[in-house]
Amino acid sequence: MSSPSPADAPTPRGVPHPALVVRTIALPTARVADLLSLLPEPEDAGDVVSWVRKGEGFVGWGRVATFTASGPERFEQAQEWWRQVTAEAIVRDDVDEPGTGPIAFGSMAYSRRSGTESVLVVPEVVVGRRGDLAWVTTITTDATVPAADEPLDRQPAPQGPGAVEFADLDLAADRWAEAVDEAVSRINAGDLDKVVLARSVRATATRRIDPRWVLARLAYDYDTTWVFAVDGLVGATPEMLVRLERGLVTSRVLAGTIRRTGDDSHDLALAGSLARSSKDLEEHEYAVRSVADALAAHTSSINVPDSPFVLHLNNVMHLATDVAGVVDDDSTSLALAASLHPSAAVCGTPTLLADDVIGELEQMDRGRYAGPVGWMDASGDGEWGIALRCGAYESARSLRLYAGCGIVAGSVAADEVAESVAKLLPMRTALGG
Template sequence: MTSPSPVDVPHPLGSQHPALVVRTVAVPTARVGDLLALLPEPEDAGDIVSWVRKGEGFVGWGRVATFRATGVDRFEQAQSWWRGVTSEAIVRDDVDEPGTGPIAFGSMAYSRRSGTESVLVVPEVVVGRRGDLAWVTTTTTDSTVPPADEPLAAQPDPRDPGEVVFADRDLSTQGWAQAVEEAVARISTGTLDKVVLARAVQATAGHRIDPRWLLTRLAEDYDTTWVFAVDGLVGATPEMLVRLERGLVTSRVLAGTIRRTGDDSHDLALAGSLARSSKDLEEHEYAVRSVADALTAHTSSINVPETPFVLHLNNVMHLATDVAGVVRDGSTSLALAASLHPSAAVCGTPTMDADTVIAELEQMDRGRYAGPVGWMDASGDGEWGIALRCGWYESPQSLRLYAGCGIVAGSVAEDEVAESVAKLMPMRSALGG
């Protein structure tokens, strides 16, 4: 298939970009196989997309349209652009399920102050699978509906990036520990209840880092997470910020973490201690309340479990709560993500006070780390996770890795450093470090 020239426009006006022509057809699931194995080797790491969990979800390649924005209204700008694009699109959708027809993959900057652009990408080809259903969506800017019968074939395996060297960025490990101590001191004065502090590590490889290498290894080792790639941001997030499907909204809140040892009996005891930890329960309650309060404004009913459960991942365990509600105001998934962001799980409580402390103590721009990442279809349905356990391509051979920890009154700097190391492990392991 000949790739059309990508359309990169700031506004959804018909006079400024050609209409998208979209075709979705069902295909046998046997033709799809491993979604990630279908991804071709990209010339640029940003030219593929992924949203895969336990073998289901989407992969895509090529770019037909791209939108970028910065600033406080980046969510509104993105939603307005997508509404305009989809209203003008020529669509033939033989499947008619959430995620079929026109679909955009997005990654939003964490901060309104960030110089990093938020982005929506419309791929040329998207392959999706959910249960016994599989489909292919092709999008062009040609005047005819594309056939959507592109052969699906596994691509050659990605190559090993070679030896990878890791180094602190922005703050040294000791410097970040001092920032944690300062945050605890400010919490003790009563000016805020919780703040989430993040740190960054630079990973530099001997050879080009193929994003498919990372995605494949992350999916193998962390199959309960959403393995994502959007515009050069690659990772595996355990946290679903918001899912919207036919009016039902759900959100999974993770806050409160303990590192696993690999010994099942010991980990079971650790899970029990996590579930009883006053420090972690306090941190979790702040995060749950911030999500529930935000969703209440958009829902006719909402369910918030009284107690969290312990979510077991390969490297850590989290306190987790699933919040659900019925949307009453017609909000899209991106609008709901905007109302939830930043939650206490990635910022703190109160939000504005915590955000000010983050800007002062972290001494870095988070970029799209800890911002919403996911997808949205033409109806507004979609899934947006929080961009955690991830890395951003600074060059073909270099990624910036991120990890953050929730700091409350009982936090100990040494323990938070250890937690940050555990949260960096998925990306480090995927790189071979």
């Protein structure tokens, strides 16, 4: 897992030597029917990677190369490192699809001031599946091309963490509610339009928390999300910050939330009220505008739907909009993610002012929470979500869980506390709490 580094001090490390040797071969899809079940038990929670949604995506294990950086240039430094690595790699790719060949999994710190490093990880083994295609990629630093014959047997089911206790960190719920009230006062005074405030909770287990246990439960309970693990950050995000595939860029914007009750007829009525809520529509409009404006600088055309739809997840419903465009420069998926970060969905509007308010009122370092998380291949194609509904390993038996809420003029502190509780539920449930 990443170690802290001084704030605002760029500290790029990890250029591998000698060159990576990469081999990708096709597999029968039957061999990878359940990607997460293929993960071997890791010695360290940070040694598994995952990017899985509805049975498709990637899992990986081991490490061939790791890059870390902090400070304002962390995105540029990570991208330059990856370009250098892939330019020197020796590659044999029998599949030649997005995500095959050399691939890095990344998790970037939310803030340039964060004491947590951003990280790119190149695993030893990556197993992928998309539709009717499945493959395995092995990566080494040996002088000969690997055979890509890594065994892909279903692993024994991981053990649960036992009893888990949860405790507020930084700001307890009542003090966080006071921060929400202060934010609303500043918005009503005209200082800013929106700010996203987050809180954190520590989960402490009686036994080791196996990341495979957490991932499997998240995938089962929240199959419409991207279930991720990168360097000790695990979670299930519903929000695709950016996807780049062969020149087409897409971004799913989520802002405006209501908790589900479990009663289908009642939830349908709640979805209708969410779609008509002026407070939530205002919050959503800010988020969509920030994404569209950022992507416009990199695209020849862009499509922004006139109105959002309601995305139904197991625990909450969100207002959602899918933005799409055609990239007309040489931007990689990571560069596009950098141009979008932080969006109004995780920061606020105007961005710089909202970010300052976050630093003042939250009273915590978000680390890699609310930062981009995902993957990128040698061509620059990739997918980057926002690290939401997640937890960061603090030790083998402890995770720091995060949740945030968008605050606008109509926000009520008690409602925002309830929303944060709903957003903590996926990780609490995955841990057995």
